[in-house]
Amino acid sequence: MDAETSVLDRYVGERVDSMVDAGLLDEVYDIYKPGADYTRGLRQSIGVREFEDFLKTYLSDGNSSENGSVLLMEERKDDDKVTKENMRKILDFPKDEKLKIILEEAIDRVKLNTRRLLRRQKRRVSRLETVFGWKIHHVDATECLLSKSEESWDAKVVKPASEIVQCFLESESELGHDSTSGKPIERDLWSQYVCEACGNKVLRGRHEWEHHSQGRAHRKRTTQLKKAQTFKSREKQEEEEEVEVAGDIMKADKI
Numbered sequence: 745m746d747a748e749t750s751v752l753d754r755y756v757g758e759r760v761d762s763m764v765d766a767g768l769l770d771e772v773y774d775i776y777k778p779g780a781d782y783t784r785g786l787r788q789s790i791g792v793r794e795f796e797d798f799l800k801t802y803l804s805d806g807n808s809s810e811n812g813s814v815l816l817m818e819e820r821k822d823d824d825k826v827t828k829e830n831m832r833k834i835l836d837f838p839k840d841e842k843l844k845i846i847l848e849e850a851i852d853r854v855k856l857n858t859r860r861l862l863r864r865q866k867r868r869v870s871r872l873e874t875v876f877g878w879k880i881h882h883v884d885a886t887e888c889l890l891s892k893s894e895e896s897w898d899a900k901v902v903k904p905a906s907e908i909v910q911c912f913l914e915s916e917s918e919l920g921h922d923s924t925s926g927k928p929i930e931r932d933l934w935s936q937y938v939c940e941a942c943g944n945k946v947l948r949g950r951h952e953w954e955h956h957s958q959g960r961a962h963r964k965r966t967t968q969l970k971k972a973q974t975f976k977s978r979e980k981q982e983e984e985e986e987v988e989v990a991g992d993i994m995k996a997d998k999i
């Protein structure tokens with residue numbers, strides 16, 4: 745599924761804003777709060793690492809509950825709640841203009857990084873087509889993202905997608921069986937073939953292999969390789985015969 749980049753960019757912006765509205769900061773705070781049980785991996789994800797500067801500033805400005813005293817579990821929970829509530833107010837009712845700017849910058853960075861990610865994904869998908877020859881069906885969701893209507897989603901995404909799947913399943917049941925043996929032929933996209941004749945060239949999947957093995961260059965090389973092999977084995981045979989003859993001669997000598 746794809747959509748125009750400009751439309752996706754706008755969608756990403758709206759999506760991040762609504763995530764912030766829905767409490768993204770609370771989740772990020774839970775990952776960063778002092779003594780929290782976090783994993784490094786989680787801190788690296790988009791939408792978390794961008795807020796590191798903001799949280800550092802926010803917590804060091806005396807908004808943190810960590811003032812050296814040991815808090816009971818319940819007290820700490822209440823404290824977190826207050827911290828989170830105050831955090832939510834920063835954007836709309838800022839007491840501290842500087843903090844608001846840092847937070848807005850962090851949100852902009854989340855948007856920017858997500859937009860970079862979507863460009864990277866688009867490049868990866870197009871490489872699968874151009875470099876690896878994948879047959880990719882494109883379902884364009886541009887219109888749905890623009891109109892945001894349920895009907896447009898059904899007509900432009902759900903229907904074409906289910907038609908593609910249907911088509912795939914039908915061709916699978918026609919081509920997927922060897923009529924003589926009745927055994928299903930496995931769709932083989934992942935195995936590697938190494939072509940010895942072509943200097944150990946690697947082919948991915950049966951499709952690539954078949955395409956390659958029917959090519960003129962490959963067939964020429966295979967013929968040459970076969971000739972070389974028969975020549976070699978003939979040489980070897982002759983050598984063996986010579987040894988046998990020599991043995992016979994030695995035997996004859998003894999007699």
Ligand SMILES: [Zn+2]
Pocket residue numbers: 939940941942945956957962963965
């Ligand atoms: Zn070859």
